[in-house]
Amino acid sequence: MRCIICHGDRIEIMEVKEEVIVGNDIVYVPVKIPVCQTCGERYYDRRTFQFLEDVEEELKAGKRNLREVGKVLVYG
Numbered sequence: 390m391r392c393i394i395c396h397g398d399r400i401e402i403m404e405v406k407e408e409v410i411v412g413n414d415i416v417y418v419p420v421k422i423p424v425c426q427t428c429g430e431r432y433y434d435r436r437t438f439q440f441l442e443d444v445e446e447e448l449k450a451g452k453r454n455l456r457e458v459g460k461v462l463v464y465g
């Protein structure tokens with residue numbers, strides 16, 4: 390598999406934190422996906438998309454307890 394952005398061949402499965410936005414909050418959801426080691430492009434398969442959609446639904450329904458790890462701030 391080659392990267393469609395930079396055509397590099399160093400694509401490895403990595404755990405990354407995907408951002409899911411719920412209202413004014415950002416929730417980091419860890420997922421394991423192929424990531425291009427050269428340019429950082431992330432590749433999502435259908436299962437991962439589905440998983441993230443399910444997580445978003447769950448979060449919007451308030452069904453999960455979350456841990457605060459930082460603040461999201463706006464400049465200006």
Ligand SMILES: [Zn+2]
Pocket residue numbers: 392393394395396397425426427428429430
């Ligand atoms: Zn790349």
